[in-house]
Amino acid sequence: MYSVKEAFYSLQGEGARAGRASVFCRFAGCNLWSGRERDRAGAACRFCDTDFVGTDGQHGGRFADAEALAVHLAALWPDQDGVATPYVVFTGGEPLLQLDEALIRAMHERGFEVAVETNGTLPTPAGIDWLCVSPKGATSLALTEGDELKLVHPQVEAPPERFAGLDFRHFFLQPMDTAPLGRTDSPMAETVAYCLAHPQWRLSLQTHKIAGID
Numbered sequence: 059m060y061s062v063k064e065a066f067y068s069l070q071g072e073g074a075r076a077g078r079a080s081v082f083c084r085f086a087g088c089n090l091w092s093g094r095e096r097d098r099a100g101a102a103c104r105f106c107d108t109d110f111v112g113t114d115g116q117h118g119g120r121f122a123d124a125e126a127l128a129v130h131l132a133a134l135w136p137d138q139d140g141v142a143t144p145y146v147v148f149t150g151g152e153p154l155l156q157l158d159e160a161l162i163r164a165m166h167e168r169g170f171e172v173a174v175e176t177n178g179t180l181p182t183p184a185g186i187d188w189l190c191v192s193p194k195g196a197t198s199l200a201l202t203e204g205d206e207l208k209l210v211h212p213q214v215e216a217p218p219e220r221f222a223g224l225d226f227r228h229f230f231l232q233p234m235d236t237a238p239l240g241r242t243d244s245p246m247a248e249t250v251a252y253c254l255a256h257p258q259w260r261l262s263l264q265t266h267k268i269a270g271i272d
């Protein structure tokens with residue numbers, strides 16, 4: 059059984075593949091925050107910009123098996139002529155609480171390339187084509203290699219220096235969109251300054267928010 063908050067067709071807004079047409083599957087639930095505002099201050103991840111509680115979003119629901127969810131997701135891809143490779147991004151919530159080999163296989167069978175956005179604290183099933191790891195606070199990483207490391211910045215407990223030596227093809231800093239209580243400086247300015255001073259890191263803007271899309 060898979061619990062999906064919402065599923066939608068949009069453009070990848072972030073990271074190295076920003077701008078690419080994608081089916082998003084947002085799983086319900088996360089291991090670093092309950093999703094309830096009253097728990098935020100005490101959570102391991104405190105700055106989340108996403109509602110991942112329940113299965114009541116657009117095209118959300120509970121799916122009995124991998125085939126059922128794959129059929130549901132594949133139907134959101136518009137281009138049936140096979141010109142562009144269909145692309146699905148599993149996110150959440152924390153997708154690695156639910157994503158398994160059966161679902162990856164079922165998406166591959168439908169011609170999809172499979173991407174994952176994860177907080178990096180849980181192991182991966184086999185078969186992921188694009189792995190984006192986004193470390194959170196003081197949590198320790200189970201995943202230290204992948205395609206892109208995309209760090210929300212600034213985080214007092216997660217400075218970029220902690221991750222600069224890991225085995226990723228791309229290193230991104232993404233300005234924190236909701237300033238934690240008590241901060242008066244600008245995450246954007248701080249992130250730009252860091253990238254200028256440390257060229258290993260590239261700026262990732264959440265371009266879907268600029269474009270006004272999901």
Ligand SMILES: C[S@@+](CC[C@H](N)C(=O)[O-])C[C@H]1O[C@@H](n2cnc3c(N)ncnc32)[C@H](O)[C@@H]1O
Pocket residue numbers: 088105106107108149150151152153175176177178191192208210232233234235236
């Ligand atoms: C909502 S998370 C879901 C996937 C996974 N749980 C994770 O944290 O990577 C999707 C992406 O949004 C980023 N994100 C979450 N809250 C943000 C915020 N306030 N500002 C900027 N990026 C944020 C995360 O770091 C992650 O890269």
Ligand SMILES: Nc1nc2[nH]cc(C(=O)O)c2c(=O)[nH]1
Pocket residue numbers: 068069070071072082108149150175266271272
């Ligand atoms: N357009 C768009 N791109 C995204 N990239 C990662 C997202 C996420 O919430 O995981 C996201 C999202 O929510 N929307």
Ligand code: SF4
Pocket residue numbers: 088089090091103104105106107108110150151152177194
């Ligand atoms: S780990 Fe991801 S989904 Fe979970 S609370 Fe943090 S940003 Fe949100």
Ligand SMILES: [Mg+2]
Pocket residue numbers: 108
């Ligand atoms: Mg998002």
